[in-house]
Amino acid sequence: MPFLLVFLGFMNWLGAHLLSCPFKSHTGLDCPGCGFQRSILAFAEGNVAHSFHLYPASMPIIALAIFVPVHLKFDFKHGALFIKLAYGLIASIIVLNYIYKIYTHNLN
Amino acid sequence: MSENQLPGQEPEFTSNPKPSDFSQQMPPGAPYGQFGQISLPNSTPVLILGILSILSCCCYGIPGLILGIIGLVLGNKDIKLYNANPNGYTISSYKNSKAGKVCSIIGLIFSALYLLVLVLFLIFFGWAALQDPQHMREVLENMSNQ
Numbered sequence: 406m407p408f409l410l411v412f413l414g415f416m417n418w419l420g421a422h423l424l425s426c427p428f429k430s431h432t433g434l435d436c437p438g439c440g441f442q443r444s445i446l447a448f449a450e451g452n453v454a455h456s457f458h459l460y461p462a463s464m465p466i467i468a469l470a471i472f473v474p475v476h477l478k479f480d481f482k483h484g485a486l487f488i489k490l491a492y493g494l495i496a497s498i499i500v501l502n503y504i505y506k507i508y509t510h511n512l513n
Numbered sequence: 514m515s516e517n518q519l520p521g522q523e524p525e526f527t528s529n530p531k532p533s534d535f536s537q538q539m540p541p542g543a544p545y546g547q548f549g550q551i552s553l554p555n556s557t558p559v560l561i562l563g564i565l566s567i568l569s570c571c572c573y574g575i576p577g578l579i580l581g582i583i584g585l586v587l588g589n590k591d592i593k594l595y596n597a598n599p600n601g602y603t604i605s606s607y608k609n610s611k612a613g614k615v616c617s618i619i620g621l622i623f624s625a626l627y628l629l630v631l632v633l634f635l636i637f638f639g640w641a642a643l644q645d646p647q648h649m650r651e652v653l654e655n656m657s658n659q
Contacts, residue, residue: 426572432649466568469564473561484609485560485612486612489612492564492616493619495567496620499567
């Protein structure tokens with residue numbers, strides 16, 4: 406329960422103090438990482454569809470961020486292979502999403 | 514290289530003389546006992562650096578480049594260490610190091626590509642357009658009108 410309160414407090418703080426991307430504040434154009442924080446916030450609020458729309462790679466990134474410490478603690482047999490595959494998937498999602506944004510002129 | 518690592522291993526092997534004699538006759542990778550095997554020194558940092566290298570694609574891709582290069586160098590060091598003395602280190606840490614190295618390479622390529630795209634932006638649109646969002650919008654509208 407205290408953990409949940411800390412988590413909600415952090416999400417509240419993050420909602421008020423979103424870190425601004427230097428590239429975006431300079432140019433008004435999105436960088437490949439833009440939308441990640443908003444997407445995490447939407448996910449924390451339970452709005453999965455909106456989270457996916459803002460940044461499709463955020464949910465695999467959360468899953469990987471949870472899996473890596475668990476793997477380092479318990480040392481799964483195919484954990485390293487799984488991390489490699491998940492990482493490749495995340496990288497390709499980010500690249501495809503950015504290309505899609507450029508083509509559909511959704512950069513700002 | 515391998516002679517430098519041997520003194521560190523010897524005390525553990527001499528306390529278990531039989532398994533070490535046995536493992537020297539076995540081919541590498543054979544399921545001999547786990548005596549004296551330690552995990553590679555940088556397997557966990559390499560994995561974490563490799564994963565962080567793609568998350569820091571903001572800030573012009575520079576943090577990703579730095580983390581990726583550090584991860585790659587440490588990972589290569591670990592893999593060399595393992596190849597010099599495969600019986601001294603655990604397989605799982607070797608796998609972690611290799612996964613971390615792959616992640617570092619992907620993060621490095623990604624950051625480098627992003628930096629390249631930024632340089633292309635700079636060449637196509639010019640520094641003035643990148644400094645000023647309003648100017649940038651005008652340039653983009655002119656381009657789409659043509």
